[in-house]
């Protein structure tokens with residue numbers, strides 16, 4: 130996992146990236162962020178993680194809370210104009226958008242295929258694919 134977390138609070142104990150090679154979270158090329166983003170998508174503490182990254186004095190390198198450094202640069206500017214609280218509210222609302230009927234890979238967000246965790250909807254089919262390499266249903 131990300132070594133920087135060892136200095137951080139209790140939520141880091143639940144970090145999904147604890148089990149993952151930290152190199153994935155600091156790829157040399159931004160195009161290789163994908164693997165880290167997938168781990169973050171299912172992480173139970175992704176909002177706490179993002180908030181932490183937004184509140185640090187300097188924008189940290191790598192993927193944090195399902196965001197790239199570039200995305201956080203934008204979010205940090207928004208937070209300067211409003212507040213980190215408001216930005217986090219927007220992020221949570223986007224994650225739980227009721228108008229979004231399908232996941233990014235086009236699986237339905239219906240009652241059988243949806244897991245809700247801390248305001249975020251998680252696609253079970255995608256989760257299974259990531260864990261077991263199952264073919265899409």
Ligand code: SF4
Nearest residue numbers: 144146169172178194
């Ligand atoms: S959101 Fe991503 S970077 Fe943050 S703790 Fe979870 S897996 Fe790690």
Ligand SMILES: [Zn+2]
Nearest residue numbers: 232236252255
């Ligand atoms: Zn899906």
